[in-house]
Amino acid sequence: MVTGTRERLLDAAERLVAQHGLAGATQRRIAEAAGQANNSAVGYHIGDRGDVVRAVLARHFEPMDRRRREMRERAGADDLRHHVECLVRPLTEHLDEIGVPSWYARFAAHVIADPTLREHLLWQAGSSEVMRDVLAAVAAASPAGVSASAMAIRGEMALYAIVHTCAERERALAVGCSPHPPSWAAVGDALVDATTGMLLAPGGA
Incomplete structure (x- = not known):
């Protein structure tokens, strides 16, 4: 479900930035933390930084x-x-x-x-x-x-x-x-x- 994936990506991005700063929240790390195998998931579902x-x-x-x-x-x-x-x-x-x-x-x-x-x-x-x-x-x-x-x-x-x-x-x-x-x-x-x-x-x- 697109909406669910997007929310999981946003959850992961928010947590990673909070814990590791903006440099520690790359699109690859956000995708991994959200359980997405495709590193381009952030760009597809949300966009750039x-x-x-x-x-x-x-x-x-x-x-x-x-x-x-x-x-x-x-x-x-x-x-x-x-x-x-x-x-x-x-x-x-x-x-x-x-x-x-x-x-x-x-x-x-x-x-x-x-x-x-x-x-x-x-x-x-x-x-x-x-x-x-x-x-x-x-x-x-x-x-x-x-x-x-x-x-x-x-x-x-x-x-x-x-x-x-x-x-x-x-x-x-x-x-x-x-x-x-x-x-x-x-x-x-x-x-x-x-x-x-x-x-x-x-x-x-």
Whole structure:
């Protein structure tokens, strides 16, 4: 079945990137890990490396966007902290729902660290209407006296902090450690606090 094969290939690609980095996830290794004898299976069912990255991102963005949309529609708050929660909590809740082991946070951490592939993650975020709405709300709530370029830098810092914090917790759980904070909900709390504080900080002189 084509759909089943494609999903197995995506599962294998996500796991191999999470464990070994992008260099360790060749099409041959992905095919082998998915139980495919034909090394061209990835190209046939998915495409090139960029297509694989986009496909893995898309299948995680879909449930996170549903949660993000629910948060936007249900909540009445319109302050910066609420908008940051709409960015952070769908990710931490999604990782919690996947359980142990999960691979997505480490996969995303490798992708954003690669200058040729990080644009796929940014494109995926930009193609989501609800994500665009949340990011626009964050920008509109930025403090007076902080330039657009400074807010862009803070946004970049927040992206790395959120993804890499989740990736490190995911890695610790996968090897049987008991990371701190003790739950994904607590990680979400800490990331919302830190990101909101950074975005609200006054500009330098």
